Amino acid sequence: xxxxxxxxxxxxxxxxxxxxxxxxxxxxxxxxxxxxxxxxxxxxxxxxxxxxxxxxxxxxxxxxxxxxxxxxxxxxxxxxxxxxxxxxxxxxxxxxxxxxxxxxxxxxxxxxxxxxxxxxxxxxxxxxxxxxxxxxxxxxxxxxxxxxxxxxxxxxxxxxxxxxxxxxxxxxxxxxxxxxxxxxxxxxxxxxxxxxxxxxxxxxxxxxxxxxxxxxxxxxxxxxxxxxxxxxxxxxxxxxxxxxxxxxxxxxxxxxxx
Amino acid sequence: xxxxxxxxxxxxxxxxxxxxxxxxxxxxxxxxxxxxxxxxxxxxxxxxxxxxxxxxxxxxxxxxxxxxxxxxxxxxxxxxxxxxxxxxxxxxxxxxxxxxxxxxxxxxxxxxxxxxxxxxxxxxxxxxxxxxxxxxxxxxxxxxxxxxxxxxxxxxxxxxxxxxxxxxxxxxxxxxxxxxxxxxxxxxxxxxxxxxxxxxxxxxxxxxxxxxxxxxxxxxxxxxxxxxxxxxxxxxxxxxxxxxxxxxxxxxxxxxxxxxxxxxxxxxxxxxxxxxxxxxxxxxxxxxxxxxxxxxxxxxxxxxxxxxxx
Amino acid sequence: xxxxxxxxxxxxxxxxxxxxxxxxxxxxxxxxxxxxxxxxxxxxxxxxxxxxxxxxxxxxxxxxxxxxxxxxxxxxxxxxxxxxxxxxxxxxxxxxxxxx
Numbered sequence: 001x002x003x004x005x006x007x008x009x010x011x012x013x014x015x016x017x018x019x020x021x022x023x024x025x026x027x028x029x030x031x032x033x034x035x036x037x038x039x040x041x042x043x044x045x046x047x048x049x050x051x052x053x054x055x056x057x058x059x060x061x062x063x064x065x066x067x068x069x070x071x072x073x074x075x076x077x078x079x080x081x082x083x084x085x086x087x088x089x090x091x092x093x094x095x096x097x098x099x100x101x102x103x104x105x106x107x108x109x110x111x112x113x114x115x116x117x118x119x120x121x122x123x124x125x126x127x128x129x130x131x132x133x134x135x136x137x138x139x140x141x142x143x144x145x146x147x148x149x150x151x152x153x154x155x156x157x158x159x160x161x162x163x164x165x166x167x168x169x170x171x172x173x174x175x176x177x178x179x180x181x182x183x184x185x186x187x188x189x190x191x192x193x194x195x196x197x198x199x200x201x202x203x204x205x206x207x208x209x210x211x212x213x214x215x216x217x218x219x220x221x222x223x224x225x226x227x228x229x230x231x232x233x234x235x236x237x238x239x240x241x242x243x244x245x246x247x248x249x250x251x252x253x254x255x256x257x258x
Numbered sequence: 259x260x261x262x263x264x265x266x267x268x269x270x271x272x273x274x275x276x277x278x279x280x281x282x283x284x285x286x287x288x289x290x291x292x293x294x295x296x297x298x299x300x301x302x303x304x305x306x307x308x309x310x311x312x313x314x315x316x317x318x319x320x321x322x323x324x325x326x327x328x329x330x331x332x333x334x335x336x337x338x339x340x341x342x343x344x345x346x347x348x349x350x351x352x353x354x355x356x357x358x359x360x361x362x363x364x365x366x367x368x369x370x371x372x373x374x375x376x377x378x379x380x381x382x383x384x385x386x387x388x389x390x391x392x393x394x395x396x397x398x399x400x401x402x403x404x405x406x407x408x409x410x411x412x413x414x415x416x417x418x419x420x421x422x423x424x425x426x427x428x429x430x431x432x433x434x435x436x437x438x439x440x441x442x443x444x445x446x447x448x449x450x451x452x453x454x455x456x457x458x459x460x461x462x463x464x465x466x467x468x469x470x471x472x473x474x475x476x477x478x479x480x481x482x483x484x485x486x487x488x489x490x491x492x493x494x495x496x497x498x499x500x501x502x503x504x505x506x507x508x509x510x511x512x513x514x515x516x517x518x519x520x521x522x523x524x525x526x527x528x529x530x531x532x533x534x535x536x537x538x539x540x541x542x543x544x545x546x547x548x549x550x551x552x553x554x555x556x557x558x559x560x561x562x563x564x565x566x567x568x
Numbered sequence: 569x570x571x572x573x574x575x576x577x578x579x580x581x582x583x584x585x586x587x588x589x590x591x592x593x594x595x596x597x598x599x600x601x602x603x604x605x606x607x608x609x610x611x612x613x614x615x616x617x618x619x620x621x622x623x624x625x626x627x628x629x630x631x632x633x634x635x636x637x638x639x640x641x642x643x644x645x646x647x648x649x650x651x652x653x654x655x656x657x658x659x660x661x662x663x664x665x666x667x668x
Contacts, residue, residue: 029315032323035330036311037542039550040579041304041338042600042611048331049614052324059320076319100553149606156563157556164552249318249376256434258318258376258426281637335615342598345581351601352578408598554577557603564604 005068012188013126014068015088016195018078019231021061022089025079026239027110028054029246033097046146050107053139060132080250084240085233092175094230094239098168101161104150105168108212111144113179113205120198148212155216162217169213170221177226179205272473277403280346288472289347291465292402294363295474296344297354301365303337304358305539309373310382318376325422326379332419336412343404359544367525368455370533377430377437377444383423385452385490391416392486393456401473424493431497438498445494446502453517454525456483462522487515581630582608584615586622594626602627 005013031051038044062075092110097103118140121133154165180202189195213220229235249258259267264283271278278284307330314330317323341351357363368386373379394416398409430441457479460466469475491508494501505518528536579601585594597616602608608627617625 025320028323032314032327035314035327035334036307037546037549039546039553040601041334041341042602042607042615043550043553044307044334045331045338045614045618046610048327048334049618052327052331055320055324055327059324062320079320080318100550146610149610153557153560153603154553157559158552160552161556161559245315248316253318253434253436256437258322258429281635331618335618338600338615339598342600345599350578351581411598551577554579554603557607558576558579561604 008188009192009194010068012185013129013194014065015185016189017061017065017068017129019088021058021065021075021078022087023093023110024054024058024061026087026089026242027093027107028052028058029242030093030095030097030106031103034103039100047103050143050146053143057132057136057139060135064128064132076250080247084235084243087230087233087235087239087243089230089235089239090175090178091227091230091236092172092178094236094242095172095175096238098171099164101154101164101168102172104147104154105165105172107143107147108151109172109176109179109209111140111147112208112212113201114140115144116201116204117198120196120201123196125194151212151218152216155213155218165216166218169218170223173221173223174225174227178228178230181228181231183231269471272401272471275473276401277406278401279403287468288474291469291472292405292474293344293347293349295469296340296347296405297349297357298364298366300337300340300344300354301358301363302369303333303340305365305369305543306386307333307337308539308542309369309371309535310379312373313376313379316376317379322379322426329383329419329422332415336415339408339411340405343408346404355547359540359547361531361540364529366455367528367533368451369539370528370536371448371451372535374447375440375444377426377440378448380423380426380430380441381444381448383419383421384427384493385423385448386455387416387419387423388490389452389455389486391420392482392489396476396482399476405474427499428497431499442499445499449502450520450524453483453487453520454522456480456486458522458525484514487517488513491515579603582612582627583630583633584608584612585626585628586612586616587624588622590623594624597622599630600627 028051031047031054034047035044035051038047058079059075062078066073066075066078090110092106095102095106115137118133118136122130122137124130124133151165154161156162186195190197210220265285268278268284268288278288310326310330310333314323314326317326341354344354345351354363358365373382391413394409394413398406398413400406400409427441430437432438457463459480460478463479466475466478470478487506491501491506503518505516507516508514509516527533531537580603581599582602582605583599584597586597587594597612600608600611600615602611605627609625612625612627613622616622
């Protein structure tokens with residue numbers, strides 16, 4: 001499909017969509033690792049539900065990206081044949097499922113950003129992107145409801161759960177600044193009136209997260225040493241292993257259809 | 259009313275095709291047999307998440323990833339429906355899980371085999387879910403209400419499981435030579451074990467006669483196995499795959515496929531606990547249960563605190 | 569019952585009722601385990617309505633459900649034999665009157 005966009009804008013949009021698609025793919029993949037191993041059967045179903053929504057959204061974003069690129073690549077080519085440096089997901093999302101608290105904290109930080117972010121993005125002037133974002137809102141609000149309730153129960157549950165929750169929050173906090181990362185790609189898309197400038201987003205996120213963490217009797221980390229790099233393809237060591245596992249079949253059998 | 263009279267009435271109800279509900283009078287053996295059968299079925303669904311779960315992170319396309327995730331999620335759901343139905347007989351899910359983890363309860367031995375290639379995902383959907391459908395379609399008409407209703411719900415969802423398995427199978431069978439070899443190898447490894455899923459011939463099965471009289475079982479193991487074979491042979495032919503049985507041939511008179519001798523020694527050996535993955539499957543379930551204990555406890559502690567505050 | 573609950577890690581049973589379409593009654597679907605009402609609702613939706621099979625869900629702690637017993641069904645349900653006038657077949661409607 002040819003969209004009426006100049007090359008710079010097309011290129012920026014493509015990059016932007018990779019970020020969104022990779023975020024959902026990596027997060028969905030991490031969540032899927034719980035299937036068959038969750039603390040209770042109901043949670044096997046709940047986490048898999050979130051994983052499925054994420055992979056579905058990943059597919060939508062990457063399909064649109066491939067169309068925009070218009071070089072004959074499919075969403076599967078993008079997912080299964082790019083290497084680590086070419087992936088643009090947030091560092092937060094590739095962190096390991098060290099335990100249930102890590103998974104919940106990671107989801108909580110991401111979904112409480114997503115609820116505001118996708119509401120904004122649903123107003124973007126590039127209709128196909130607005131459409132996908134619109135569909136994402138309902139799912140994101142369900143994910144947020146789930147992980148927010150768990151943050152409260154882990155933080156304000158037993159001493160053991162409180163300690164594990166605090167450790168997860170402390171450890172993952174350094175990846176939260178990247179949620180609000182912007183560079184010339186964003187600037188260009190804002191300039192072209194495709195994206196709206198979502199500066200108040202960070203404060204909204206911060207206020208909400210503080211409210212819930214406080215209610216959960218958890219401390220908000222004071223450490224401001226933030227880590228970024230995902231949007232540039234500079235990842236943590238975890239991504240390499242994740243992709244090695246995820247991509248093995250596609251890479252071992254080139255040109256095979258599955 | 260005397261026990262004998264109650265039993266007589268009960269068996270008349272069964273004969274008349276009536277459905278038994280949780281609070282109806284039932285012989286203690288009926289209750290016990292159902293608990294055994296239903297909990298075994300539920301355990302099988304839950305343990306059954308593991309062989310396919312093994313390939314979720316390596317699913318080779320976004321669509322396959324989603325479909326496999328949805329299928330394994332369904333299996334968790336099926337386990338849950340059946341635990342829920344079993345609880346109507348007056349036993350806790352906690353106690354049932356304890357029986358699984360300490361080895362006193364059984365689950366379908368098919369899940370004690372390893373999934374060695376992506377092709378196994380095709381064959382499991384096609385053979386294992388295919389066999390389960392044959393069994394469950396029968397159980398949807400069984401005499402115990404909650405079990406029958408759970409089966410109806412499960413049958414609706416199960417059809418997609420078999421279809422996706424067969425679709426993977428066909429894709430590989432018609433794919434590259436390496437893919438065809440991969441799926442043929444998987445077929446060779448899972449065929450006989452899938453036939454064993456229906457259990458030994460009823461004359462060797464101690465529980466069958468009673469279960470049939472009480473309409474918990476409506477067809478014999480051999481009947482169900484025959485149905486499965488008759489359905490599956492043409493499906494294999496359609497995608498150019500051979501089933502690893504040189505004695506497999508159509509009996510023109512009966513219209514059924516005759517098949518070779520099943521190695522029941524292997525079956526009993528796996529049931530005893532000596533299959534390739536028995537230890538690993540139970541270990542995985544024990545780990546999930548134990549590692550998740552602090553999570554479950556946290557939720558209870560939170561709810562108690564909040565009740566105090568209300 | 570099980571001794572295991574002394575560990576305080578086993579969740580309560582909640583019975584789930586689903587309404588498939590607006591206007592229809594809620595039907596018993598099965599149960600879920602959950603520590604409280606909010607999680608019970610979420611779990612019920614994930615287990616019994618993830619394919620959008622319900623527009624509304626009710627969850628009730630299983631120990632709050634009160635039910636009849638089959639042995640009650642005598643006086644509870646059967647009209648006594650001298651009260652057959654409850655059955656519509658015992659009323660004759662004059663010919664020509666519509667709406668019945």
